[in-house]
Every structure is written in structure tokens, then in C-alpha cells.
Amino acid sequence: MxxxxxxxxxxxxxxxxxxxxxxxxxxxxxxxxxxxxxxxxxxxxxxxxxxxxxxxxxxxxxxxxxxxxxxxxxxxxxxxxxxxxxxxxxxxxxxxxxxxxxxxxxxxxxxxxxxxxxxxxxxxxxxxxxxxxxxxxxxxxxxxxxxHQVHAANDTILARNQQNAVCSRCHTEQRAAMHKRSSHPLENNAMVCGDCHTPHGSLSEAALKQPSVNDSCFECHAEMRGPFLWEHEAVVDDCSNCHNPHGSVNDNLLTRKAPQLCQNCHQPDGHQFNVEPTDGNVFTTGQSCLNCHNQIHGSNHPSGNYLRK
Ligand code: HEC
Ligand code: HEC
Ligand code: HEC
Ligand code: HEC
Ligand code: HEC
Ligand code: HEC
Ligand code: HEC
Ligand code: HEC
Ligand code: HEC
Ligand code: HEC
Structure with missing residues (x-):
């Protein structure tokens, strides 16, 4: 040479x-x-x-x-x-x-x-x-x-199906989360950390590829983008108010279950006396608050105020 x-x-x-x-x-x-x-x-x-x-x-x-x-x-x-x-x-x-x-x-x-x-x-x-x-x-x-590995035929992390494993070597919290009951399909490498994050850093919070948490989610969940006739401020503000993108023991990646999830921000007793209670306690059974407020991400129905239809 x-x-x-x-x-x-x-x-x-x-x-x-x-x-x-x-x-x-x-x-x-x-x-x-x-x-x-x-x-x-x-x-x-x-x-x-x-x-x-x-x-x-x-x-x-x-x-x-x-x-x-x-x-x-x-x-x-x-x-x-x-x-x-x-x-x-x-x-x-x-x-x-x-x-x-x-x-x-x-x-x-x-x-x-x-x-x-x-x-x-x-x-x-x-x-x-x-x-x-x-x-x-x-x-x-x-x-x-x-x-990265330099003295190698193939740098492991560049293979999409190895990326999560390499990142998880250090990020044990996220590794634990991705094996929880509800999670993005990270466990089978159908999705990778790099779908949301940029490994080399970005100017956004948490090294996200997109400028904000919500923009990251809209990349794949465009139907949640709105604008809606009836907006939910908590959703417009930040999807991670209620969801943990890495995984959760609760359904739908929820950080907590309703009603506690909702009561993080809304008064626990709220409007109890104004609503028609059905069988049992409508606030705690079934979908809890979502029994009535089932359009939690926003509604475009003319009479969908209070996120009810
Ligand atoms: C002398 C210049 C030079 C230095 C120093 C250098 N690289 Fe590279 N690197 C290159 C070139 C050229 C390529 C090939 C780019 C291409 O094929 O598009 C490359 C490719 C890569 C790739 C992609 C590999 C692949 O298989 O596609 C990675 C990752 C990388 N370098 C990381 C590193 C790391 C980490 C270091 C420091 C330990 C480093 N490089 C130092 C020039 C360099
Ligand atoms: C692109 C940068 C780069 C080039 C070029 C490079 N090395 Fe390395 N070398 C590394 C890195 C990084 C490591 C640490 C191991 C790894 O990441 O693959 C390393 C590790 C080594 C080691 C320790 C290996 C061990 O067994 O632990 C030796 C010895 C070495 N390099 C020699 C060389 C020789 C000889 C060459 C030229 C033929 C060379 N390197 C070219 C980046 C480079
Ligand atoms: C005469 C033999 C000899 C030559 C020539 C030589 N090396 Fe080494 N090199 C060694 C030996 C022996 C060691 C191991 C020393 C030790 O155990 O700490 C070593 C260690 C290293 C290490 C450190 C590995 C580590 O993990 O600490 C690197 C890097 C390295 N050599 C790179 C090179 C490069 C690059 C060249 C050419 C520019 C070169 N060597 C030329 C004998 C040589
Ligand atoms: C679906 C998108 C998405 C995927 C996939 C994803 N993340 Fe995240 N990550 C986020 C968002 C959004 C945040 C910021 C909000 C938060 O902390 O929940 C974040 C935050 C983080 C943080 C900072 C946590 C903190 O408490 O400050 C780390 C570390 C992290 N992610 C690592 C990972 C790793 C490692 C993977 C792959 C196993 C991964 N992420 C996959 C969206 C994602
Ligand atoms: C946290 C892990 C991580 C670190 C640290 C990291 N990379 Fe990467 N790198 C990746 C991943 C994952 C990919 C493949 C996905 C992509 O292209 O963004 C990649 C891709 C690359 C590539 C090939 C594609 C491209 O972006 O050009 C190069 C070159 C590279 N990295 C160089 C570097 C250099 C240089 C550094 C240090 C300054 C570095 N990386 C630090 C994870 C990392
Ligand atoms: C060698 C260990 C290591 C590896 C491998 C690693 N990270 Fe990290 N990462 C850290 C440390 C240390 C921090 C800073 C402390 C923390 O937040 O845990 C960090 C922070 C982060 C953050 C938070 C950034 C912020 O701005 O708050 C994200 C996101 C992240 N890493 C993603 C990744 C992704 C994606 C990969 C794989 C491509 C990866 N990391 C690989 C060690 C690592
Ligand atoms: C790269 C594409 C992608 C991005 C980005 C993304 N998601 Fe997902 N999301 C998916 C896929 C794929 C599923 C699984 C759909 C299925 O299994 O039916 C999913 C499922 C979900 C679920 C339902 C989980 C369950 O247990 O059923 C929630 C909640 C969710 N995503 C929230 C988010 C949030 C919040 C963000 C932003 C931080 C986000 N997603 C970003 C692709 C993505
Ligand atoms: C106020 C709490 C809250 C916020 C903030 C929130 N969500 Fe949800 N999300 C829920 C609840 C509760 C469910 C489960 C019930 C349902 O599907 O309506 C859910 C379910 C989901 C699902 C899976 C079910 C489906 O409809 O596809 C996705 C995907 C999702 N959310 C994405 C998002 C995105 C993207 C954002 C940010 C734009 C976001 N969420 C913000 C509470 C919230
Ligand atoms: C992160 C804080 C937060 C969480 C968590 C949250 N909300 Fe909200 N919610 C708000 C804010 C802020 C508003 C707008 C101001 C207000 O009316 O208090 C709002 C408004 C509402 C409204 C009135 C919408 C309208 O049309 O006026 C309903 C209904 C509602 N939330 C239900 C829920 C339910 C059900 C949950 C649980 C699934 C929930 N919220 C979780 C912050 C939150
Ligand atoms: C049985 C149906 C029903 C259930 C269950 C229900 N709501 Fe409501 N909610 C309503 C109706 C109807 C309104 C419209 C205003 C009113 O009548 O007070 C409303 C209004 C609201 C408002 C906006 C007005 C206000 O009082 O601030 C919030 C916030 C709200 N609900 C949160 C919740 C939370 C949190 C839960 C769960 C703990 C919950 N709701 C459970 C039916 C219900």
C-alpha cells in the first residue's frame, strides 16, 4: 500500500x-x-x-x-x-x-x-x-x-434489527418499558428508537427527530393532528401528558388508568352531581370518565362538546 x-x-x-x-x-x-x-x-x-x-x-x-x-x-x-x-x-x-x-x-x-x-x-x-x-x-x-464498531465487516447498530438492542444496552428503563403489556412494536424491531429519536442529537427536546413530541406522533398517527372543532387542551399540549411512548403496564401506553389519569389535572369530584349516573358508579366502572368523554383526543361532531361524541 x-x-x-x-x-x-x-x-x-x-x-x-x-x-x-x-x-x-x-x-x-x-x-x-x-x-x-x-x-x-x-x-x-x-x-x-x-x-x-x-x-x-x-x-x-x-x-x-x-x-x-x-x-x-x-x-x-x-x-x-x-x-x-x-x-x-x-x-x-x-x-x-x-x-x-x-x-x-x-x-x-x-x-x-x-x-x-x-x-x-x-x-x-x-x-x-x-x-x-x-x-x-x-x-x-x-x-x-x-x-459504532469500526473494525467489523458490519457495524451492528446500522442493521435496523439490531438498533434497539444497542440502544438498550445503556437505556435499561426504555428496555424494560418496551417489554410491558402495551408498547410500540419495538420488541420485534418493527419500530426502532431512531423512528422518533436522532442518535446524533437534534435541537428538539429528548433528541427527537421532529420539532416536538406531538409532531413525532403525527408522523404515524396523523388522524390525531386535528384541528378539531372541540379540542382537548391536554392533547394539543403534549401527547406524553397521558402516554408513555416506550411502553406501559396500562392499555394504550397510558401513564395511568382513568379516572386517576384524568384527575391528575381535573378535580376528583368534578361535575359528579350534574351527570346522570347509570348502573354502578359510572366514574369508576368500565371506561370510567371515557364512558362519556369517549372522544378524548378531540371531536369534530357538531354536538361533540365536552368530548362526548
Ligand atoms: C479519514 C476519514 C475518516 C475517519 C477518520 C473516520 N471515518 Fe467513518 N467513514 C469514512 C468514509 C469515507 C466512509 C464511507 C462513506 C460512504 O461510504 O458513504 C465512512 C463510513 C462510516 C460509517 C458508515 C459505515 C457503513 O458501513 O456504512 C460509520 C458508522 C462511520 N464511518 C463511523 C466512524 C467512526 C465512529 C469513526 C471514528 C472512530 C470514523 N468513522 C472515522 C471516513 C472516515
Ligand atoms: C476509522 C478509524 C480507524 C481506523 C482507520 C483504524 N482503526 Fe483501529 N480501532 C479503531 C477503533 C474505534 C477501535 C476500537 C474497537 C472498535 O470500535 O472496532 C480500534 C481498535 C484497534 C486495536 C485494538 C484492537 C483490539 O483487539 O482490541 C488495534 C490494535 C487497532 N485498532 C489497530 C489498527 C490498525 C493496525 C489499523 C490499520 C490497518 C487500524 N487500527 C485502523 C479505529 C480505527
Ligand atoms: C513492532 C510491532 C508493532 C508495530 C509495528 C505496531 N504495533 Fe501497535 N501494538 C503492538 C503491541 C505488541 C501492542 C500491545 C501492547 C499492549 O499489550 O499494551 C500494540 C498495541 C496497539 C494499540 C493499542 C490497543 C489497545 O487496546 O490499547 C493500537 C491502537 C495499535 N497498537 C495500533 C498500531 C498502529 C496503528 C500501528 C502502525 C502505525 C502499530 N500499532 C504498529 C505492536 C506493534
Ligand atoms: C414512538 C416514538 C418513540 C420511540 C420509538 C422511542 N422513543 Fe424515546 N422518547 C420519545 C418521546 C416523545 C420522548 C420525550 C417524552 C417522554 O419522555 O416521554 C422520549 C424520551 C426518551 C428519553 C429521555 C427520557 C427522559 O426521561 O428524559 C430516552 C433516554 C429515550 N427516549 C430513549 C429511547 C430508546 C432507547 C428507544 C428505543 C428502545 C426509544 N427512546 C424509542 C419517543 C420515542
Ligand atoms: C447513540 C448511538 C450513536 C452514537 C453515539 C453515534 N451514532 Fe452514528 N449512527 C447511529 C445510528 C443508530 C445510525 C443509523 C441510523 C441513522 O442513519 O441515523 C448511525 C449512522 C451513522 C453513520 C452513517 C449514516 C450517516 O448518518 O451518515 C455515520 C457516518 C455515523 N453514524 C457516524 C457517527 C459519528 C462520527 C459519531 C460520533 C460523533 C456517531 N455516529 C455517534 C448511532 C449512533
Ligand atoms: C453507551 C451508553 C449509551 C448508548 C449505547 C446509548 N445511549 Fe442514549 N444516553 C446515554 C446517557 C448516559 C444519556 C444521558 C442520561 C440519560 O438521559 O439517561 C443518554 C441520553 C439519551 C436520550 C435523552 C436525550 C435528551 O436530550 O434528553 C435519548 C433520547 C437517548 N439517549 C437515545 C438513545 C438512542 C436512540 C440510542 C441508540 C441509537 C442510545 N441512546 C444509545 C447513554 C447511551
Ligand atoms: C413510526 C411510526 C410511529 C410513531 C412515530 C408513533 N407511533 Fe404510536 N403506533 C405505531 C404503531 C405501528 C402502533 C401499533 C399499531 C397496532 O399494533 O395496531 C402504534 C400504537 C400506538 C398506541 C396504541 C398502543 C396499544 O397498546 O394499542 C398509542 C397509544 C400510540 N401508538 C401513541 C403514540 C404516541 C403518543 C406517539 C408519539 C410520542 C406515537 N405513538 C408515535 C406507530 C407509531
Ligand atoms: C388526556 C389524555 C390523553 C392525551 C393527552 C392523549 N391521549 Fe391518546 N389516548 C388516551 C386514552 C384514554 C386512550 C384510550 C381510549 C381511546 O382510544 O380513546 C388513548 C388512545 C390512543 C391511541 C390508540 C387508540 C386509537 O384511537 O388509535 C393512540 C394512537 C393515541 N391515543 C395517540 C395519541 C396522540 C398522537 C396524542 C397526542 C396528539 C395523544 N394520544 C394524546 C388519552 C390521551
Ligand atoms: C395534563 C392535564 C390533563 C389531563 C391528564 C386531562 N385533561 Fe382534560 N383538560 C385539560 C385542560 C387544560 C382542559 C381545558 C381547560 C379546562 O376545561 O379545564 C381540559 C378539558 C377537558 C374537558 C372539557 C372539554 C371542553 O370541550 O370544554 C373534558 C371533558 C376533559 N378535559 C376530560 C378529560 C378526561 C376524561 C381525561 C382523562 C382521560 C382528561 N381530561 C385528562 C387538561 C387535562
Ligand atoms: C355519565 C357521563 C359522564 C362521566 C362518567 C364523566 N363525565 Fe365529565 N361531563 C359529562 C357531561 C354531560 C358534561 C357536560 C357538563 C356538565 O353537565 O357538567 C361533562 C363535563 C366535564 C368537564 C368540563 C366541565 C367541568 O365541569 O369542568 C370535565 C373537565 C369533565 N367532564 C371531566 C370528567 C372526568 C375527569 C371524569 C371522570 C372522573 C368525567 N368527566 C366523567 C359527563 C360525564
Whole structure:
């Protein structure tokens, strides 16, 4: 393999690489400091990947890189067209094993999550990752490689039927919810977290793809959008006032059952004395409040006031 010259764009991106932590308040770990010095010295190998593979070729993990996108030697903007292995692991310098570290990734990596991400962003700073820096994942030190695998033929999370499993490794609350009695079809991967969320962050609350909770729901439940002649303010405000999108022990993803659900906001005794009670207690049996207020999401019926038809 021959080593192509470093491109201008790459040089610029890489030059930012280890500059960020020097202006950050956090003190640098000794290894990170060492890697920074090594980066500035910029002693790249002369034979690219070959310099590394003379020692690392026996590792199946390392070699799996060549079955994936980053090992593609035909790509004109991938690592193999640039600094090969060192596009990600930094300059070799004197590294021949334990004598001197290389940038290592993952939860046990030897540089901060922020720096690991900077390596990836040197090539992937594009529209898809515009909101990355404002994302809660960044604040929580989640790195690109918490979700992605590079030394692999197939990056697991990119397979739709694996996404929920990868996200659920950390999001145990949502994992528990999706197995509850009522849930979106997440358990069988017919729906994925990414149908509502953007993994790389968004400017909306809870990293939603759409600008609001309701807009997220309308993508698939358009019939709930309205406008209705008789609106229910609670619905117009936020579907999650009553529903947990990830799952619930109650029917219809409801956070609580009626009448408690309704009594979160409405007086418990309310208008009891104004309505005609039928058999039993019409407020607690059957559909409870929905015995009468059965158009809870809004009504277009001329006489559908109070959400009754
Ligand atoms: C002379 C042999 C040799 C060469 C050449 C070599 N390495 Fe290594 N490298 C090793 C050994 C041995 C280790 C394991 C050290 C240890 O156990 O901590 C290692 C460790 C690493 C690690 C750290 C793995 C981890 O999880 O901490 C990375 C990354 C790495 N090498 C990348 C490279 C790259 C990239 C190149 C080429 C620029 C390269 N190596 C060249 C022998 C070599
Ligand atoms: C696109 C960035 C990227 C490129 C290019 C890359 N690596 Fe890696 N490397 C990683 C990441 C990320 C990991 C952590 C494991 C993972 O996510 O797949 C890693 C892990 C490693 C490890 C530790 C593996 C282990 O067994 O734990 C070694 C050694 C290594 N890389 C060597 C290399 C060599 C040699 C090359 C060139 C042939 C190379 N890498 C190219 C990003 C890269
Ligand atoms: C030297 C530039 C470069 C670096 C550094 C780099 N990538 Fe990439 N990456 C690419 C290119 C080029 C592609 C292929 C794009 C395409 O095929 O459309 C790619 C593809 C991907 C894909 C899609 C893979 C697929 O199978 O379709 C993911 C995910 C990804 N990169 C994540 C990462 C992560 C995580 C890192 C940091 C560990 C990283 N990249 C570092 C250039 C880079
Ligand atoms: C929380 C998990 C998660 C994190 C963290 C994450 N990704 Fe992704 N990434 C995904 C998922 C899921 C997909 C596939 C769905 C999609 O395209 O949005 C994806 C797709 C991609 C792709 C291929 C499609 C595209 O969007 O261009 C690239 C490249 C990529 N990610 C790069 C990165 C980089 C770089 C980082 C770090 C700055 C990163 N990702 C962090 C989950 C994650
Ligand atoms: C049907 C759309 C939808 C799907 C699918 C979905 N979410 Fe959500 N998620 C939301 C909405 C809406 C919110 C914000 C309102 C709320 O907290 O209920 C949210 C909030 C969150 C939060 C923040 C919770 C908090 O308390 O701040 C996390 C974490 C989360 N989702 C993770 C996931 C994961 C992981 C998956 C996949 C297993 C997933 N979501 C699937 C719609 C969805
Ligand atoms: C390595 C662990 C990890 C993985 C994997 C992971 N997350 Fe997270 N995520 C976190 C942490 C930590 C937070 C911040 C604390 C919290 O809200 O739990 C977070 C926060 C979130 C939030 C709340 C965002 C906000 O603005 O309030 C959403 C939504 C979310 N993650 C979705 C996802 C999705 C979707 C995936 C898979 C594509 C995923 N996460 C994968 C660790 C992870
Ligand atoms: C990507 C499409 C999609 C999005 C976005 C979506 N849903 Fe759904 N929703 C579905 C599907 C599919 C079903 C299952 C229909 C079935 O099984 O008959 C469903 C079912 C439901 C149910 C009935 C559950 C049950 O137990 O019968 C409720 C309630 C619901 N969704 C509320 C919401 C809310 C609230 C949002 C916004 C946070 C939302 N949905 C966003 C696709 C979606
Ligand atoms: C005031 C509480 C409340 C709010 C807010 C609310 N819902 Fe519901 N939702 C219910 C109740 C109660 C049921 C079960 C009885 C029924 O179907 O009318 C239900 C059922 C559903 C169902 C499944 C049954 C069907 O009719 O398809 C979907 C889908 C749904 N809601 C979507 C939404 C969406 C989307 C929003 C936001 C625009 C929303 N809900 C806001 C209380 C609420
Ligand atoms: C998150 C708070 C909230 C929840 C939960 C809620 N509501 Fe409401 N509801 C409101 C608000 C706000 C209004 C409008 C102001 C008012 O009349 O009090 C309203 C109005 C109403 C109206 C009068 C509509 C009209 O046409 O004037 C009825 C009937 C009603 N709600 C029934 C219910 C029922 C039944 C439930 C339970 C399934 C419920 N609400 C749950 C907040 C809520
Ligand atoms: C037997 C039928 C019936 C049941 C059951 C019922 N309602 Fe009503 N509700 C009515 C009628 C009829 C009205 C119209 C105004 C009136 O007569 O007071 C009304 C009006 C309302 C209003 C708007 C006027 C006001 O008093 O603020 C709210 C809010 C309301 N109901 C909430 C509830 C809640 C919460 C429950 C369950 C605890 C419930 N309703 C159960 C029939 C019923």
C-alpha cells in the first residue's frame, strides 16, 4: 500500500484534534498528554498500514477493518486514501508495542470520549452530525464508538434489527418499558428508537427527530393532528401528558388508568352531581370518565362538546 499525501482538509481537521483539551478546564491525563505531544511531533510511518500490519495482522479484530467501510481501498475520502491506520490512531512515532501508546478507543480508551469523537468528526462533520455538540450524549461522555464498531465487516447498530438492542444496552428503563403489556412494536424491531429519536442529537427536546413530541406522533398517527372543532387542551399540549411512548403496564401506553389519569389535572369530584349516573358508579366502572368523554383526543361532531361524541 502506498501512503497518499495528507489532504488540506484532513490537515486542518487534525490540527484541531489535540488543541481542544488545552483550552478545556479538565487537567490532561499523563497518557493523553503524551499522545498530544506525539501528535504535534507528527511522526507518521512511511509505509502506512503496512508498518502496522507487520505486527497487527494476526489479530482478526484488526483485519476485520478491511471488510468494512473504513478499510475500503477504493474510497477516495476514507482512511485508506489518507493516513491509513494513523488517520484514527494518530502518528506511530516510536510505537512498537508497550513502549509507546497509540490512541485507543472505547470505554477503556486512553483519551477522553471528546477526543475520540474528534478523530471521527475530522471526517464526519457533516449535516447528519450538525447537532452532535449539543446532544445529551456528548455531555454524558458517550462516544461515537459507544454505538459504532469500526473494525467489523458490519457495524451492528446500522442493521435496523439490531438498533434497539444497542440502544438498550445503556437505556435499561426504555428496555424494560418496551417489554410491558402495551408498547410500540419495538420488541420485534418493527419500530426502532431512531423512528422518533436522532442518535446524533437534534435541537428538539429528548433528541427527537421532529420539532416536538406531538409532531413525532403525527408522523404515524396523523388522524390525531386535528384541528378539531372541540379540542382537548391536554392533547394539543403534549401527547406524553397521558402516554408513555416506550411502553406501559396500562392499555394504550397510558401513564395511568382513568379516572386517576384524568384527575391528575381535573378535580376528583368534578361535575359528579350534574351527570346522570347509570348502573354502578359510572366514574369508576368500565371506561370510567371515557364512558362519556369517549372522544378524548378531540371531536369534530357538531354536538361533540365536552368530548362526548
Ligand atoms: C513492532 C510491532 C508493532 C508495530 C509495528 C505496531 N504495533 Fe501497535 N501494538 C503492538 C503491541 C505488541 C501492542 C500491545 C501492547 C499492549 O499489550 O499494551 C500494540 C498495541 C496497539 C494499540 C493499542 C490497543 C489497545 O487496546 O490499547 C493500537 C491502537 C495499535 N497498537 C495500533 C498500531 C498502529 C496503528 C500501528 C502502525 C502505525 C502499530 N500499532 C504498529 C505492536 C506493534
Ligand atoms: C476509522 C478509524 C480507524 C481506523 C482507520 C483504524 N482503526 Fe483501529 N480501532 C479503531 C477503533 C474505534 C477501535 C476500537 C474497537 C472498535 O470500535 O472496532 C480500534 C481498535 C484497534 C486495536 C485494538 C484492537 C483490539 O483487539 O482490541 C488495534 C490494535 C487497532 N485498532 C489497530 C489498527 C490498525 C493496525 C489499523 C490499520 C490497518 C487500524 N487500527 C485502523 C479505529 C480505527
Ligand atoms: C479519514 C476519514 C475518516 C475517519 C477518520 C473516520 N471515518 Fe467513518 N467513514 C469514512 C468514509 C469515507 C466512509 C464511507 C462513506 C460512504 O461510504 O458513504 C465512512 C463510513 C462510516 C460509517 C458508515 C459505515 C457503513 O458501513 O456504512 C460509520 C458508522 C462511520 N464511518 C463511523 C466512524 C467512526 C465512529 C469513526 C471514528 C472512530 C470514523 N468513522 C472515522 C471516513 C472516515
Ligand atoms: C447513540 C448511538 C450513536 C452514537 C453515539 C453515534 N451514532 Fe452514528 N449512527 C447511529 C445510528 C443508530 C445510525 C443509523 C441510523 C441513522 O442513519 O441515523 C448511525 C449512522 C451513522 C453513520 C452513517 C449514516 C450517516 O448518518 O451518515 C455515520 C457516518 C455515523 N453514524 C457516524 C457517527 C459519528 C462520527 C459519531 C460520533 C460523533 C456517531 N455516529 C455517534 C448511532 C449512533
Ligand atoms: C414512538 C416514538 C418513540 C420511540 C420509538 C422511542 N422513543 Fe424515546 N422518547 C420519545 C418521546 C416523545 C420522548 C420525550 C417524552 C417522554 O419522555 O416521554 C422520549 C424520551 C426518551 C428519553 C429521555 C427520557 C427522559 O426521561 O428524559 C430516552 C433516554 C429515550 N427516549 C430513549 C429511547 C430508546 C432507547 C428507544 C428505543 C428502545 C426509544 N427512546 C424509542 C419517543 C420515542
Ligand atoms: C453507551 C451508553 C449509551 C448508548 C449505547 C446509548 N445511549 Fe442514549 N444516553 C446515554 C446517557 C448516559 C444519556 C444521558 C442520561 C440519560 O438521559 O439517561 C443518554 C441520553 C439519551 C436520550 C435523552 C436525550 C435528551 O436530550 O434528553 C435519548 C433520547 C437517548 N439517549 C437515545 C438513545 C438512542 C436512540 C440510542 C441508540 C441509537 C442510545 N441512546 C444509545 C447513554 C447511551
Ligand atoms: C413510526 C411510526 C410511529 C410513531 C412515530 C408513533 N407511533 Fe404510536 N403506533 C405505531 C404503531 C405501528 C402502533 C401499533 C399499531 C397496532 O399494533 O395496531 C402504534 C400504537 C400506538 C398506541 C396504541 C398502543 C396499544 O397498546 O394499542 C398509542 C397509544 C400510540 N401508538 C401513541 C403514540 C404516541 C403518543 C406517539 C408519539 C410520542 C406515537 N405513538 C408515535 C406507530 C407509531
Ligand atoms: C388526556 C389524555 C390523553 C392525551 C393527552 C392523549 N391521549 Fe391518546 N389516548 C388516551 C386514552 C384514554 C386512550 C384510550 C381510549 C381511546 O382510544 O380513546 C388513548 C388512545 C390512543 C391511541 C390508540 C387508540 C386509537 O384511537 O388509535 C393512540 C394512537 C393515541 N391515543 C395517540 C395519541 C396522540 C398522537 C396524542 C397526542 C396528539 C395523544 N394520544 C394524546 C388519552 C390521551
Ligand atoms: C395534563 C392535564 C390533563 C389531563 C391528564 C386531562 N385533561 Fe382534560 N383538560 C385539560 C385542560 C387544560 C382542559 C381545558 C381547560 C379546562 O376545561 O379545564 C381540559 C378539558 C377537558 C374537558 C372539557 C372539554 C371542553 O370541550 O370544554 C373534558 C371533558 C376533559 N378535559 C376530560 C378529560 C378526561 C376524561 C381525561 C382523562 C382521560 C382528561 N381530561 C385528562 C387538561 C387535562
Ligand atoms: C355519565 C357521563 C359522564 C362521566 C362518567 C364523566 N363525565 Fe365529565 N361531563 C359529562 C357531561 C354531560 C358534561 C357536560 C357538563 C356538565 O353537565 O357538567 C361533562 C363535563 C366535564 C368537564 C368540563 C366541565 C367541568 O365541569 O369542568 C370535565 C373537565 C369533565 N367532564 C371531566 C370528567 C372526568 C375527569 C371524569 C371522570 C372522573 C368525567 N368527566 C366523567 C359527563 C360525564
Amino acid at each position: 502506498s501512503l497518499t499525501k495528507i489532504t488540506k482538509k484532513q490537515a486542518l481537521a487534525l490540527s484541531c484534534l489535540f488543541v481542544i483539551p488545552t483550552i478545556s478546564a479538565k487537567p490532561l491525563q499523563p497518557t493523553q498528554q503524551l499522545l498530544q505531544d506525539k501528535f504535534i511531533a507528527g511522526k507518521y510511518s512511511t509505509k502506512g498500514a503496512d508498518s502496522c500490519l507487520m505486527c497487527h495482522a494476526k489479530s482478526d479484530t484488526v483485519m476485520a477493518l478491511f471488510a468494512g467501510a473504513h478499510g475500503n481501498t477504493a474510497s477516495s475520502d476514507g482512511p485508506m486514501a489518507q493516513l491509513h491506520c494513523e488517520s484514527c490512531h494518530g502518528p506511530q512515532g516510536k510505537h512498537k508495542g508497550k513502549n509507546e501508546p497509540m490512541i485507543a478507543f472505547g470505554a477503556d480508551g486512553n483519551v477522553s470520549a471528546e477526543l475520540q469523537n474528534t478523530v471521527c468528526l475530522s471526517c464526519h462533520q457533516d449535516n447528519e452530525r450538525l447537532a452532535w455538540h449539543d446532544s445529551v450524549h456528548v455531555d454524558a461522555d458517550v462516544s461515537c464508538v459507544s454505538c
